[in-house]
Amino acid sequence: MYKQILKQHFGYDTFRNGQEIAITTILAKQDFLGIMPTGAGKSICYQIPALLLEGITIVISPLISLMQDQVYNLRQLGIEATFINSTLTPADISVQLNKVINGQCKILYVTPERLMTPMFIQFAAKCAISMITIDEAHCISQWGNDFRPEYKVIPDFINRIQQKVILSAFTATATAQVKDDIIELLKLNCPRVVTLGFDRPNLYFSVVKPKKKMAYLFDLITSFPNQSGIIYCNSRKNVQEVYDKLKGKNYSVGMYHGGLHSVERKNIQNSFIQDEIDIMIATLAFGMGIDKSNVSFVIHYNMPKDIESYYQEAGRAGRDGSEAKCILLYSAQDVSAQKWLIEHNNDEFGNPIEIAPHIKAQQYKRLNDMENYSNSTKCLRKVMLGYFGEILQDDCNNCSNCNNITEQTDVTVEAQKILSCIYRMKQKFGASVVIKVLKGKSIAKYAAYKFETLTTFGISDMPEKVLDQIVKYLICENYIYKEGTRYPVLKLTTTAIDVLKGNVKITMPIVINEKRTPIIKESVSHEHPILFEQLRQLRKEIAQLNKIPPYVVFEDKALISMCQQLPQTPNQFINVFGVGTKKLESYGEQFISVIIDYCQQYELNLEDKIAEALPMQI
Ligand code: ADP
Numbered sequence: 001m002y003k004q005i006l007k008q009h010f011g012y013d014t015f016r017n018g019q020e021i022a023i024t025t026i027l028a029k030q031d032f033l034g035i036m037p038t039g040a041g042k043s044i045c046y047q048i049p050a051l052l053l054e055g056i057t058i059v060i061s062p063l064i065s066l067m068q069d070q071v072y073n074l075r076q077l078g079i080e081a082t083f084i085n086s087t088l089t090p091a092d093i094s095v096q097l098n099k100v101i102n103g104q105c106k107i108l109y110v111t112p113e114r115l116m117t118p119m120f121i122q123f124a125a126k127c128a129i130s131m132i133t134i135d136e137a138h139c140i141s142q143w144g145n146d147f148r149p150e151y152k153v154i155p156d157f158i159n160r161i162q163q164k165v166i167l168s169a170f171t172a173t174a175t176a177q178v179k180d181d182i183i184e185l186l187k188l189n190c191p192r193v194v195t196l197g198f199d200r201p202n203l204y205f206s207v208v209k210p211k212k213k214m215a216y217l218f219d220l221i222t223s224f225p226n227q228s229g230i231i232y233c234n235s236r237k238n239v240q241e242v243y244d245k246l247k248g249k250n251y252s253v254g255m256y257h258g259g260l261h262s263v264e265r266k267n268i269q270n271s272f273i274q275d276e277i278d279i280m281i282a283t284l285a286f287g288m289g290i291d292k293s294n295v296s297f298v299i300h301y302n303m304p305k306d307i308e309s310y311y312q313e314a315g316r317a318g319r320d321g322s323e324a325k326c327i328l329l330y331s332a333q334d335v336s337a338q339k340w341l342i343e344h345n346n347d348e349f350g351n352p353i354e355i356a357p358h359i360k361a362q363q364y365k366r367l368n369d370m371e372n373y374s375n376s377t378k379c380l381r382k383v384m385l386g387y388f389g390e391i392l393q394d395d396c397n398n399c400s401n402c403n404n405i406t407e408q409t410d411v412t413v414e415a416q417k418i419l420s421c422i423y424r425m426k427q428k429f430g431a432s433v434v435i436k437v438l439k440g441k442s443i444a445k446y447a448a449y450k451f452e453t454l455t456t457f458g459i460s461d462m463p464e465k466v467l468d469q470i471v472k473y474l475i476c477e478n479y480i481y482k483e484g485t486r487y488p489v490l491k492l493t494t495t496a497i498d499v500l501k502g503n504v505k506i507t508m509p510i511v512i513n514e515k516r517t518p519i520i521k522e523s524v525s526h527e528h529p530i531l532f533e534q535l536r537q538l539r540k541e542i543a544q545l546n547k548i549p550p551y552v553v554f555e556d557k558a559l560i561s562m563c564q565q566l567p568q569t570p571n572q573f574i575n576v577f578g579v580g581t582k583k584l585e586s587y588g589e590q591f592i593s594v595i596i597d598y599c600q601q602y603e604l605n606l607e608d609k610i611a612e613a614l615p616m617q618i
Contacts, residue, residue: 003015006044018034018041035170040172043073045168057129060151063136064085066135113150129163129165134168134182158187179195208328230295231300239282255282293319296317296322308366320551364486372475373387414467420455425449429489562595
């Protein structure tokens with residue numbers, strides 16, 4: 001039965017990893033905890049059982065925008081669902097709750113703040129509740145990034161319910177501490193726990209170090225014609241600059257940062273969601289609660305403060321499972337800018353706030369890990385997942401380090417010079433000073449140290465840039481470590497001794513051909529790009545008319561599937577990815593009509609197409 005619902009309502013043929021276990025566990029009335037990465041398809045895990053269980057399901061969700069999106073989505077699929085939150089008047093709330101009591105609605109989304117209000121408690125006593133689902137369940141844990149005190153009332157609310165309810169909880173945050181907290185605080189009863197890991201195979205990760213970022217960005221952006229994307233910058237000033245430059249080149253761009261009026265921010269965010277603008281240039285203030293599934297690229301114009309933030313921000317790409325690009329434009333100045341931010345912490349009104357030394361040290365440590373990621377020569381996905389405690393056996397072949405053409409170069413002698421120089425400088429200086437000494441450059445500020453008397457003074461012929469790369473490599477490979485925060489000094493680890501003694505050879509990949517990010521996305525590379533644009537336009541019009549986001553009408557993948565299959569009858573249209581009976585009924589005719597017109601205009605022989613699609617007859 002649950003398999004039928006997947007096709008009939010959602011228009012998908014197969015479950016994704018973890019979904020079927022979640023559904024069968026819940027239907028067997030066992031509590032469930034799903035730790036699944038963004039885009040894995042957590043919603044279906046509780047929405048399908050919610051339809052099959054006898055009573056209603058209450059979904060607790062922290063963000064109004066997310067719950068609205070989910071409800072619009074379900075309604076489009078022909079599933080009656082509703083929400084109550086602060087955007088509704090008390091009268092509207094009453095109407096919605098009555099719908100649930102009368103059995104017109106099986107799924108109710110609610111914010112945690114609502115749960116313990118007298119109205120909601122009264123409501124809960126009146127209806128048969130089969131399941132309570134806690135979305136973004138990590139918000140209950142103090143150890144998570146997004147701790148929300150409002151989540152603390154959830155257990156009280158559950159306790160008040162007289163009936164036996166199934167609990168299901170979902171999150172993308174997987175640290176052991178957070179997981180234990182969720183199970184304990186929500187009092188999940190012998191839950192089945194499914195952990196899918198962090199990897200998002202559809203995301204391509206890339207780090208580039210352009211000499212001129214803006215010029216590089218101009219070039220890069222041409223790779224994403226008519227596609228949705230986000231460019232993150234680390235300051236309002238940079239946002240403005242990138243915005244002005246791209247606007248000047250007639251790109252369809254919007255800008256979002258904390259300095260804009262809230263109405264302006266809301267409008268621009270809506271334009272992005274509605275596909276009215278393609279590219280959003282923003283500070284980190286943008287993104288929380290954005291569920292837009294067709295973001296094809298996320299470019300970081302500046303390096304973010306840590307890997308957690310980077311993964312979260314970059315992870316806004318490719319939520320619909322399509323291939324998407326996450327590109328970080330790194331420069332050494334980004335590191336200094338982040339250090340400055342650590343030293344100058346301000347509250348929301350711009351007043352300086354004192355940060356405890358141990359927190360500051362943690363911030364520096366995280367920044368250092370981010371810097372190491374940016375400078376790593378290993379498979380980027382391996383480094384990233386390793387940071388989250390996951391081991392990837394093989395290189396991913398879907399990141400810039402795997403794709404760049406590199407040459408393994410023996411740098412043992414140069415590494416020995418560097419290590420020796422650090423040692424002779426008594427391990428008291430940072431990389432830039434060490435490199436200057438290796439190059440034989442005097443530094444007035446440090447004249448008293450008489451570096452010119454060291455045997456390693458001026459010993460290297462390598463350009464400073466290459467020496468810098470080797471130093472970074474030696475740090476990533478743990479022959480050197482940095483001590484201190486703001487102005488860290490280089491120190492040798494015990495393994496450095498083996499290099500100095502000549503027992504270990506150091507070879508590192510030197511990039512000889514930096515491959516550009518794979519350029520064209522599947523939608524555009526498709527054989528019918530004109531049709532794709534026509535379908536996109538129709539989708540936009542329908543979305544505007546119904547005041548819903550275009551991706552709620554159809555995801556990009558559905559449009560791509562239409563272009564591939566060129567369906568011309570309802571029977572063919574139902575085979576399109578993401579088309580269930582309700583969507584066929586609502587939109588089939590309009591989309592089929594555009595496809596037929598297109599085929600006629602270009603004199604495509606549809607009979608042949610259909611014959612091609614049929615299985616071979618024996
Ligand atoms: P999450 O909450 O885990 O980030 P969502 O539930 O929002 O993910 O789903 C992400 C995307 O994957 C949505 O566009 C959704 O329609 C799609 N999706 C979910 N399950 C499937 C499936 N079985 N087959 C194809 N697409 C799916």
